[in-house]
Amino acid sequence: MTTTPTPTTDDAPSPPAPVPAQGRDAWSTLRPLVLRLHFYAGVLVAPFLLVAALTGLLYAASFQAEKIVYDHELTVPVGDRELPVSEQVAAARAAHPDGEITAVRPSPEPGATTRVLLSGIPGVDPGHTLAVFVDPYTAKVRGELEQYGSTGALPLRTWIDEFHRDLHLGEPGRLYSEFAASWLWVIACGGLVLWFSRRRTQRKLRGTTGRRRTLGLHGGVGAWVALGFVFLSATGLTWSAYAGAHIGDLRTALGQETPAVSAAAGEHAGHGTAGGAGGDAAHGVGLDRVLAAARAEDLDNPVEIVPPADEGSAYVVQQIQRSWPTKQDAVAVDPATGQVTDVLRFEDFPVLAKLTRWGIDLHTGSLFGLVNQIALMLLALCLILLILWGYRMWWQRGRGSAFGRPIPRGAWQQVPPQVLVPLLALVAVLGYFVPLFGIPLAAFLAADIVLGEIAHRRGRRTYGPASR
Secondary structure: OOOOOOOOHHHOOOOOOOOOHHHOOHHHHHHHHHHHHHHHHHHHHHHHHHHHHHHHHHHHHHHHHHHHHOHHHHEOOOOOOOOOHHHHHHHHHHHOOOOEEEEEEOOOOOOEOEEEEEEOOOOOOOOOEEEEEEOOOOOOEEEEEEEEOOOOEOHHHHHHHHHHHHOOOOHHHHHHHHHHHHHHHHHHHHHHHHHHHOOHHHHOOOOOOHHHHHHHHHHHHHHHHHHHHHHHHHHHHOOOOOHHHHHHHHHHHOOOOOOOOOOEOOOOOOOOOOOOOOOOOOOOOOHHHHHHHHHHOOOOOOEEEEOOOOOOEOEEEEEOEOOOOOEOOEEEEOOOOOOEEEEEOHHHOOHHHHHHHHHHHHHHOOOOHHHHHHHHHHHHHHHHHHHHHHHHHHHHOOEOOEOOOOOOEOHHHHOOHHHHHHHHHHHHHHHHHOHHHHHHHHHHHHHHHHHHHHHHHOOOOOEOOOOO
């Protein structure tokens, strides 16, 4: 004969009978709602978060792995004198006459190669460029690799980046990462509130066993890293498909979009240029004078030189350092005269544009280099552990054959209207700006109501006060 075990405090029993509203504070009515949301969000969203954490861990490690795997292309013995950039580009052009030069990244430091970026190369992804690596001291071509993005990701990091972002499924795959980012902050904040609302004696880990110990590990580690998860969630949403578009619209409405240097050439544009066809970058005064003009405006390494797009455009030279301190100054240089026609300083960026830049760079591990990347790997490892502990607690909540007994429904019915109505309004606003939070939440609520009604009609009502 099977008997049902007696519930203990470690097993999160069903809620007690309702207490009159006048005898309860707002938190005592909200806590069951937060607990239910945290439980179900954790169970349902955790698989997506687990994939994001594993791929994010790989991406954070890929920066250092890239330096090892592509050491031959990235580094050379330090020579006595660097050759003019134009000679280095000519060597790359001789080795790869096809395609169009879209940018040149001169050697940023002693012992580093120059990158000449070509587009329109057969066999290269249209969204990528072919980076030709040139020894700045000898003009010898060291190799060529596909490059992606403004951070200059090479094939290894590009593959991991795309795996983290969309699982190599293209635009539909981006929904997974946005879904994970949309819910990570909700789960983290809910867990943080639940942990600190527990009595101090209930947070102790020493001497505990079973579910109580798992809960202590899950809650204790989660409390330490919750703010990091909120940061990853917020910054991840800034370049997501749907929430990112809303954030971009909001920045535009506030006049906080990222500015760009004007690439319009001066009045002599189109006259006296020596540019050849096929994007050989030898427009007008040439790369060496353009780079000298940028240096005169205090644009030190690393920089990227973009040739004029047409006869009416100027060269654009922009700093590309994402590590601290951020270097994002840019100048436009007239190809006919070599004169600077426009200057853009990072210090003049709007506040939200700066914060977005720093947030993305911190999220991707660029802002503080190796320290940043180690911190991201630790956050990813913590998230993986929290998910595993969370599922273990779900298993330990089971009763006999009832695997993972759920939190009773109906907690929202106990919340006073003066708290519930503003809360619903806030959730509605957040759901609009973060649709992959709002839509799944609405679907969950609809399903929960339907299932509750079905259970009620069958005489097994499981929401509201616990059945006696």
